[in-house]
Amino acid sequence: MTDLSVTVGGLTLRNPVMPASGTFAEGLAQAVDLNALGALVTKTITRELRAGNPLPRVAEVPGGMLNAIGIPSKGVPYFLEHTLPLYRSWTPPVIVSISAPTAEGFAALAAEISVPGVAAIEANISCPNIEEDGKAFAMRPASTEAVVRQLRAATRLPLWVKLTPNTGEIADVARAAEAAGADALVVANTILAMSIDLHTLKPRLGNVMGGLSGPAVKPIVLRQVYQCARAVRTPVIGCGGIATAEDAAEYMLAGAAAVQIGTATFLRPGAMLQIIAGLAQFCAARGFESVTELTGALMREEADDEDLAWVAPTP
Numbered sequence: 514m515t516d517l518s519v520t521v522g523g524l525t526l527r528n529p530v531m532p533a534s535g536t537f538a539e540g541l542a543q544a545v546d547l548n549a550l551g552a553l554v555t556k557t558i559t560r561e562l563r564a565g566n567p568l569p570r571v572a573e574v575p576g577g578m579l580n581a582i583g584i585p586s587k588g589v590p591y592f593l594e595h596t597l598p599l600y601r602s603w604t605p606p607v608i609v610s611i612s613a614p615t616a617e618g619f620a621a622l623a624a625e626i627s628v629p630g631v632a633a634i635e636a637n638i639s640c641p642n643i644e645e646d647g648k649a650f651a652m653r654p655a656s657t658e659a660v661v662r663q664l665r666a667a668t669r670l671p672l673w674v675k676l677t678p679n680t681g682e683i684a685d686v687a688r689a690a691e692a693a694g695a696d697a698l699v700v701a702n703t704i705l706a707m708s709i710d711l712h713t714l715k716p717r718l719g720n721v722m723g724g725l726s727g728p729a730v731k732p733i734v735l736r737q738v739y740q741c742a743r744a745v746r747t748p749v750i751g752c753g754g755i756a757t758a759e760d761a762a763e764y765m766l767a768g769a770a771a772v773q774i775g776t777a778t779f780l781r782p783g784a785m786l787q788i789i790a791g792l793a794q795f796c797a798a799r800g801f802e803s804v805t806e807l808t809g810a811l812m813r814e815e816a817d818d819e820d821l822a823w824v825a826p827t828p
């Protein structure tokens with residue numbers, strides 16, 4: 514029997530598999546035993562009430578999907594009164610994903626939701642920082658460090674920080690989040706993308722651009738998990754296109770301590786449970802007594818340069 518438990522970001526989880534924010538809601542309990550999951554991660558909440566983006570908000574593309582949901586939110590009082598008590602009726606720790614347009618807003622929200630029953634906060638810093646130039650906080654090390662420092666000062670709960678894959682300097686962003694006090698890094702959110710309907714000649718999303726998720730993003734985000742895991746000592750949680758236990762094992766070999774599953778659950782509600790069972794089989798078949806032995810166990814031909822800077826192939 515493989516021990517599937519992991520310690521990540523200040524928490525001990527019964528296994529390393531949990532839903533990705535926004536791709537999970539309580540309705541999944543009708544199809545899946547939620548108590549079997551490593552943790553429950555909520556849809557991102559904001560302080561203000563938000564309606565979300567214009568329709569259509571999702572579009573299927575080869576290898577994945579685009580979404581521009583826009584974080585509709587019923588606000589904090591609704592979350593504390595209705596959503597949190599419901600999520601607490603299951604046994605896995607509840608991770609609350611939060612977002613705000615300013616560092617102060619992030620800190621205030623983190624303080625408001627640091628209540629009993631919340632096991633950790635996941636700061637979704639892939640959202641625009643309206644005090645600077647509207648770029649996502651996680652696009653740059655300086656804005657990442659500034660917002661994570663404020664968050665760190667606002668809560669004693671474990672602080673997970675979710676990065677964007679759209680930056681060209683993810684290892685530096687990871688270092689900045691670590692320096693500011695993050696307990697775990699979730700790598701990553703969706704990749705900015707778009708799709709056009711050739712019948713209507715219009716964008717297929719009401720918001721024109723949206724986030725790509727699903728198997729198409731896996732090789733890119735896997736590389737980013739690898740870069741982050743080499744750059745920091747803070748545990749990394751891999752998230753991007755994981756659909757099978759083998760995908761999860763790849764992420765852990767690249768350095769992830771745990772994984773989050775999003776788009777795969779839309780196609781197969783039981784995907785997370787299959788991944789948990791498959792990870793146990795994968796470890797048992799290779800003689801690993803603990804799933805933690807997978808983390809970072811990548812056998813590699815080491816390059817000299819620290820960040821494995823990409824070298825253009827010669828034609």
Ligand SMILES: Cc1cc2nc3c(=O)[nH]c(=O)nc-3n(C[C@H](O)[C@H](O)[C@H](O)COP(=O)(O)O)c2cc1C
Binds near residue numbers: 533578584752775
């Ligand atoms: C419909 C949809 C809604 C999402 N909503 C959120 C959200 O509220 N907060 C967040 O941090 N990420 C959100 N994400 C991103 C996912 O949490 C995850 O980072 C991304 O989908 C990559 O994982 P996947 O390829 O397994 O889906 C959303 C993704 C989808 C597809």
